[in-house]
Amino acid sequence: MQAGRNLAIIFSIIFLLAMGIGNAALAGNGNGAMDGTGPMVSIFDGIPVTISGVVTSVGTQGQGIAIDTGTEVVTVYGMGPVKFWDAASVARPEVGEAITVNGYGVTFSDGTSKIIATSVTVDGQSIELRNATDGTPLWRDSMDNGAQNQNNK
16 A cells, blocks of 8 residues: 555656656747847847857857957857758858858846847858747747748748
């Protein structure tokens, strides 16, 4: 009897943990830069910017890329996952490459400001990163749709 009770408790704990993990996975559907600074209403509430220069560093996901404009080094966020770039057949920017980023300077609810990329041109290839209507990341669509959207431009 005690063994059955312990087994029921163990299954209950596993179920509750699984529910927590599932809910955490769903929590990533906001409009943030995916670096913990969200939520925000829309990147279009920010100031439009164009940054051109040479890539000086490429951070891991959420850390952005640094671009030397010739007068300052600017960090740009929201570049999206490697899988999205691969599906669009566009190579992600690497250190030393010339790059142009269109985006928005956005101030988040915690008071921090960041430049969020909406499109990038590197090595003569351009990629759209955000939905032109609502600013949501295109990589949130299925990878098939993302690649299809890039091929249609």
